[in-house]
Amino acid sequence: MVAESPIDQFVIKQVFDVGSLPVTNSAIFMIAILVVASFIMIFGTSSRALVPGRLQSLSELAYEFVASTVRGTAGQDGMRFFPMVFSLFIFVLLSNLIGIIPYTFTVTSHIIITFALAALVILTVILYGLYRHGTHFFHLFVPSGVPILLVPLIVMIEIISFISRPISLSVRLFANMLAGHITLKMFGGFVTMLLVSGSWAAYLAPIPFVFTIALTALELLVAFLQAYVFAILTSVYLNDAIHPGH
Amino acid sequence: MKEVDHENGGDHALQERLAKLGGAIEKKRAGSFEEDRRLAEAASVVGETGKAMALGFRALSELIAGVAVGGFIGWQIDRWSGLSPIFLLVFLMLGFAAGFWNVVKLGSGKSSTRSMYSNMNGRSG
Numbered sequence: 001m002v003a004e005s006p007i008d009q010f011v012i013k014q015v016f017d018v019g020s021l022p023v024t025n026s027a028i029f030m031i032a033i034l035v036v037a038s039f040i041m042i043f044g045t046s047s048r049a050l051v052p053g054r055l056q057s058l059s060e061l062a063y064e065f066v067a068s069t070v071r072g073t074a075g076q077d078g079m080r081f082f083p084m085v086f087s088l089f090i091f092v093l094l095s096n097l098i099g100i101i102p103y104t105f106t107v108t109s110h111i112i113i114t115f116a117l118a119a120l121v122i123l124t125v126i127l128y129g130l131y132r133h134g135t136h137f138f139h140l141f142v143p144s145g146v147p148i149l150l151v152p153l154i155v156m157i158e159i160i161s162f163i164s165r166p167i168s169l170s171v172r173l174f175a176n177m178l179a180g181h182i183t184l185k186m187f188g189g190f191v192t193m194l195l196v197s198g199s200w201a202a203y204l205a206p207i208p209f210v211f212t213i214a215l216t217a218l219e220l221l222v223a224f225l226q227a228y229v230f231a232i233l234t235s236v237y238l239n240d241a242i243h244p245g246h
Numbered sequence: 247m248k249e250v251d252h253e254n255g256g257d258h259a260l261q262e263r264l265a266k267l268g269g270a271i272e273k274k275r276a277g278s279f280e281e282d283r284r285l286a287e288a289a290s291v292v293g294e295t296g297k298a299m300a301l302g303f304r305a306l307s308e309l310i311a312g313v314a315v316g317g318f319i320g321w322q323i324d325r326w327s328g329l330s331p332i333f334l335l336v337f338l339m340l341g342f343a344a345g346f347w348n349v350v351k352l353g354s355g356k357s358s359t360r361s362m363y364s365n366m367n368g369r370s371g
Contacts, residue, residue, distance in 0.1 A: 156340050157344045160344035161344035163315045172304065175307070228300070
């Protein structure tokens with residue numbers, strides 16, 4: 001009887017040690033993501049052909065996509081943050097995509113990872129906003145054109161809305177990946193459970209199997225969309241740091 | 247496919263074959279265009295569903311995060327001040343308002359706050 005829990009796939013195991021530094025499966029997959037990303041970008045851009053090959057068009061597509069996202073939301077000024085948004089997008093995208101391959105580990109299914117990424121984004125926003133605009137940055141919370149009586153209330157709401165940004169950014173990515181992988185595992189588990197049941201129920205096994213295939217396709221879409229949403233929200237928040245009272 | 251008559255009327259036969267081939271190619275091309283169009287349509291439907299789904303998740307997570315952050319701040323202030331449920335209740339309301347406000351901003355397609363307020367006051371942002 002196969003009775004593996006659907007959340008076993010998220011367990012972090014210590015694989016080996018480097019000195020006194022434990023290396024977990026999560027760390028190994030993060031290193032793998034970096035290796036794959038570096039491979040695509042370095043080998044993709046090394047030939048610089050006029051007619052791009054596969055790797056080159058992949059890297060050029062990725063660049064164009066993120067560049068147009070950043071330009072569209074944060075303007076030309078936002079392009080100074082392009083390296084950061086691009087790295088975040090590629091890291092999240094590759095982590096989501098690698099996670100779909102069976103027997104792999106999904107780095108972004110752990111909230112500590114996504115929260116670390118979101119904290120990086122929001123700290124960049126705060127620090128850059130203060131560096132560039134000084135106290136004028138806080139005009140983000142005090143919008144003009146509001147009746148004086150309402151200002152304290154609006155400021156409270158705006159502050160809570162600002163604090164909730166990293167929370168919603170990290171929870172959305174983490175919850176999407178977690179829920180998707182649990183659902184996939186459950187439907188996969190149904191197939192084996194029905195097959196080994198040894199009764200007429202075994203004939204029902206193809207139904208969850210078809211669902212598993214459809215869900216895998218959906219997960220592929222979600223993997224890309226969540227990376228895209230992460231990138232676009234990063235540039236929206238960065239836009240607030242560049243033009244706080246706009 | 248058929249043997250060509252080289253002796254007489256070869257030119258005529260050739261013309262006929264060319265016309266036939268042209269027609270066949272035309273037909274095939276129209277068919278493949280139709281197929282391409284249908285594929286593109288299906289892809290755009292999938293893309294639109296995905297975009298709508300992403301938007302829905304965004305709205306949902308903004309709401310939840312607003313309430314969660316508001317609730318947490320209220321709970322923490324309660325612990326410090328010892329006025330147990332008051333701040334929790336107030337900040338839960340504020341958090342809900344903040345979450346809702348984020349969803350409104352999301353729906354209006356404006357990321358900046360100021361343009362929203364000036365719009366409400368009837369001024370052009």
